Amino acid sequence: MIVYKDGSWQPLENTSIPVMDHGFLYGVGLFETFRTYQGSPFLFQDHLNRLREGLSSVYIEWEEDDKSLQQLIGMALERNGLTDGVLRLNVTAGISNWGLPNETYTKPSTLLFTRPVAPVQDEGRRAVFLQIPRNTPEGSVRLKSHHYLNNLLGKREIAKHADAEGIFLTREGYVSEGIVSNVFWVKNNTLYTPSISTGILNGVTRQYVIHLASLLGVKVEEGTFTKDDLLGSEEVFVTNSTQEMVRIARVDEVEFPVIRHPLFDRLKELYKESTNRQLQSYQQAKRVEIQNGKDKLISE
Template sequence: MIVYKDGAWQGLEETSIPVMDHGFLYGVGLFETFRTYQGSPFLFQDHLKRLREGLASVYIEWEEDDDSLLQMIGTALEKNNLTDGVLRLNVTAGISNWGLPNETYTRPSTLLFTRPVAPVQDEGRRAIFLQIPRNTPEGSVRLKSHHYLNNLLGKRELGNLADTEGIFLTREGYVSEGIVSNIFWVKNSTLYTPSISTGILNGVTRQYVIHLARLLGVKVEEGTFTKDELLHSEEVFVTNSTQEMVRINQVDEVEFPKAGWHSLFERLRELYKESTYRQLQSYQQAKRVDIQNGKDKLISE
């Protein structure tokens, strides 16, 4: 893997951060994970908006501009011999004094990791409720931060179970989210998902699926729900930017048979895939305009 770090491209084994980087010492750092479709990063502006707002909330000044980041993504795919990939854009606080600072971090480090898109089982996957509860956010909302121990412990609880997602409950017993996903379920033509008040990450894909459901005229309920409410639903699925939308065919011992063409999950997934195609068309059109503008400039000169 070829990794970008602060203006340089190098092998993964050669990439490191200083021991006095507060991303290492105190976990002061955020990241976004997204995927590309023929080179076009999907919902990229939404990811950047969340990242920039999160960085500001933890007092990190980050000045990378959109055009530079898009160019960086294209270079990352090229250097790793990929047409498409999953990318992780990571911003860590940077070097500071030993101790908890009061000043803003003004010299953060930017890293970009790339890997191939893993295939997703179309048959769906299983989910189980975890015994370890979802921890509460460190601040007012959950950030996609380096504080990932709760997720790691949840994954450890799963063990080596293949094609299985672990679902956290809050300490009060409400459904929150998966280890690496947000969760939805359907009952009586209504789409349900835990609210942000449960301490979940407000996933970019989560937000987009809610948007798509409302475009279809589907009622969406965000709230606090018990696991029994989920288990008595008709369809269950999870979302994240890497795997898009994945049907859940079993939660604990309760099975959810595939609902067929009339399934709300299938309708939403089809609309999601159509959205990726439409964005790709816009991206390719913008590239053609940029190329033509470049030619026009050369001719005029």
């Protein structure tokens, strides 16, 4: 794997973070994971907006501009021999003194790396409720930060179920989110999902699925729900940016057979249409960019 770090490209095994980087010492760093479709990163601006807001909240000044980042994505795919990939954009606080600072981090490190898109299990996945509770956010909202131990321990808990997703409950017993996903379920043509007040990450794909549901005229309920609320539903699915939308066929011992004309399928079709529309816009923009370049050469 070839990795981008602060202006240079190098093999993964040669890429390092200094010991005094506060992303390493104190976990002061954020990341975004997203995927491309024919080279076009989907909902990229939404990911960047969330990243920038989060960096500001942890006092990291980050100056990378959108166009440069778009170019880096293309280069990351090309250098790793990929047409499409899952990309992770990491911003870590950078080097500072030993101790907790009061000043703003003005020299963060930026890393970008990629891997192939893994196949998604179409027939539905298994999910299990975790015993370990979801921790509360470090600040006012959950950030996609380097503080990932709660997720890691959740994954360890279900190690014997490698293909399953673990679903966290809050300490109060409310459904929160998956280890690497947001959770949705359907009952009586209403779409339910835990509120961000439960301490979940407000996923980019989560927000987009709620938007798609509104386009279909489907009622969406965000709130605090128990395990029984989820287990008494008609269909369950999880979302994240790399796997998009994944149907859950079973939660613990409760099975969710595929129903006729499921809302999940309607939402997934809209999602696919959205990726196709963005790809068409991206390709059109690239054609205009190429043509403008040719026109400039001719005029010179």
